[in-house]
Amino acid sequence: MAQPAGGANPIRIPFNRPCFTGNELTYINEAVLQRGHISGDGHFTKQCSAFLEREIGVHKALLTTNCTHALEMSALLLNIQPGDEVICPDFTFVSTINAFVLRGAKPVFVDVRSDTLNLDENLLEAAITSRTRAILVVHYGGIGAEMDTIMAIAARYQIPVIEDNAHGLFAKYKGRNLGTFGVMATQSFHETKNFQCGEGGALLITDERYAERAEIIREKGTNRSRFFRGQVDKYTWVDVGSSYLPSDVLAAFLWAQFEGKESIQARRQKIWDRYQSELTDWADQHDVQLPTVPAYCDQAYHVFYVVLPNLQSRQNLIAHLRSRGILGVFHYLPLHLSDKGQEFGGKAGDCPVTERLGECLLRLPLFNDLTEADQTDVISAIHEFDGWV
Numbered sequence: 001m002a003q004p005a006g007g008a009n010p011i012r013i014p015f016n017r018p019c020f021t022g023n024e025l026t027y028i029n030e031a032v033l034q035r036g037h038i039s040g041d042g043h044f045t046k047q048c049s050a051f052l053e054r055e056i057g058v059h060k061a062l063l064t065t066n067c068t069h070a071l072e073m074s075a076l077l078l079n080i081q082p083g084d085e086v087i088c089p090d091f092t093f094v095s096t097i098n099a100f101v102l103r104g105a106k107p108v109f110v111d112v113r114s115d116t117l118n119l120d121e122n123l124l125e126a127a128i129t130s131r132t133r134a135i136l137v138v139h140y141g142g143i144g145a146e147m148d149t150i151m152a153i154a155a156r157y158q159i160p161v162i163e164d165n166a167h168g169l170f171a172k173y174k175g176r177n178l179g180t181f182g183v184m185a186t187q188s189f190h191e192t193k194n195f196q197c198g199e200g201g202a203l204l205i206t207d208e209r210y211a212e213r214a215e216i217i218r219e220k221g222t223n224r225s226r227f228f229r230g231q232v233d234k235y236t237w238v239d240v241g242s243s244y245l246p247s248d249v250l251a252a253f254l255w256a257q258f259e260g261k262e263s264i265q266a267r268r269q270k271i272w273d274r275y276q277s278e279l280t281d282w283a284d285q286h287d288v289q290l291p292t293v294p295a296y297c298d299q300a301y302h303v304f305y306v307v308l309p310n311l312q313s314r315q316n317l318i319a320h321l322r323s324r325g326i327l328g329v330f331h332y333l334p335l336h337l338s339d340k341g342q343e344f345g346g347k348a349g350d351c352p353v354t355e356r357l358g359e360c361l362l363r364l365p366l367f368n369d370l371t372e373a374d375q376t377d378v379i380s381a382i383h384e385f386d387g388w389v
Contacts, residue, residue, distance in 0.1 A: 012325035013378060018191045018198075019368035021260030027252035040245025041225075044252040049202075051258050052187075055170070056177045058204040060211045062218055063251060064244045067166050067188035067201035071099035073244060074162050074184050074203065075134075076217050077210045080105050084133040089119040090335050090354040092138045096164045097335065100134065107344055108132070109336045111351035115292040118145035120353070125153050132157070137182065138164045142194075142300025143293055144173030147181045162186070165204075169195060170265065171300035178300075183207040184214075189254055194264060194302055197254040200246050217241040267368050268301035271375060275304045275364060278379050286388065304364050305331070309388075311359035316387030318362060324381045326365065333358045 027044060035043055045063050052061035064070045080086065082104025088097040090109040097107045110127050113120045117140040124135070135154055137145050154161045161182035168178040169187055179185035184207065189200035203218075205211050215225040221241030226232045257264065276290060283290045289307035293299050308314040314330070321328045334354045336346030348355070365378055 009323055009325050011327045013365050013374045015327040015329045015365050016192050017367045021256050023256035024253045027256050028249055031248050031252040038247055038249050042248030044248050044255045047255050048251050056179055058206050059208045060205040062203045062214055063246050064201040064203055065246045066199050067186050068095040069244045070186035070201045070203040071095055073217050075100045075103045078134055085131040086134045087127050088136040089138050090351040091332050091357055096136055111353050114353050116143050121146040121149040128157055132159055135159055135161045139168035139178050142168035142171040142302040144178050144297045147173050151181055167302040168300045172298040174296045179204050180206050195257045197250040200250050218244045264368055271366055271370055272301040272304050282383055304366050306362050308360045312389040314360050314362050317385055320385050320387055321381055326378055326381055328362050328364055331361050331363055
């Protein structure tokens with residue numbers, strides 16, 4: 001989604017760079033040479049799953065090949081059928097809703113709040129119809145959506161909630177971990193996320209009624225997991241499913257990341273807080289919006305963004321940063337205005353906040369080994385920008 005502006009200057013400060021905690025190669029070597037198990041559900045996969053269950057407090061955590069596949073599993077678990085409607089924030093990555101469209105669902109896009117950029121809970125109830133089968137919630141930037149209101153509405157209409165928590169691992173809303181409010185949640189371990197293994201994800205299940213079937217769907221529709229636990233003497237095809245298990249090599253890399261949880265989060269917080277501190281006066285002076293974090297949210301420090309007053313100023317700032325060798329990138333474009341979104345009836349003006357964000361939001365470099373000197377260069381370049389329109 002996010003592409004750099006044109007320009008010949010080489011990038012010396014990227015938007016993102018994969019981070020290493022130190023033990024990634026050690027654990028990969030162990031998986032390959034010592035344990036001799038590099039396919040799915042090996043030692044490191046089990047370590048990661050147990051860690052997520054313990055740290056987040058969910059009934060079951062199943063590692064997947066990516067977050068998109070975890071979302072596809074959630075659509076299968078909810079038995080989404082052609083003609084069903086699924087509510088989704090308009091400001092999100094296409095995977096959030098595509099997993100449900102693949103099952104024949106019709107997306108119903110709801111605009112987001114102008115402060116946290118999360119689904120606007122005040123617009124949710126009006127989007128519900130007799131065909132609504134799920135509500136998808138995205139915690140943008142790892143800042144919790146208004147889950148009290150959303151869950152109350154969902155309970156009133158008896159509609160399951162799925163949390164796309166790709167940005168928000170270990171973040172909290174009013175003291176409770178994101179990913180534990182809905183019947184299930186999904187995580188991403190893509191290289192752009194706080195905790196990464198290149199490509200990877202997880203399905204978190206809070207409602208234990210879905211747990212056994214989730215294992216079956218993840219194992220090509222077979223009861224293979226029960227077989228390995230000694231609960232059946234052979235395994236067979238019992239349901240629909242696909243191959244959603246990641247290699248244990250990827251899980252070995254991820255386990256090293258989880259071991260570094262405290263240092264990773266502390267470093268990202270330091271970078272995020274510095275941006276906030278040193279850009280606040282600049283933002284106030286130029287009518288630029290910085291991230292809003294409600295007092296009752298413990299965020300994940302996943303992204304730091306600025307929302308410029310208009311599209312041309314945003315594009316000029318991207319080009320200005322690029323001229324200094326710095327890559328700043330935009331983010332999601334409005335789903336309802338995409339080619340596919342318009343096939344479902346989307347039209348200009350449906351989600352005005354998302355439409356503004358698609359034109360005006362810019363994300364700044366934020367990765368674990370971003371040096372203080374490089375961050376100083378980013379901040380200085382922003383302060384020197386004079387391409388306002």
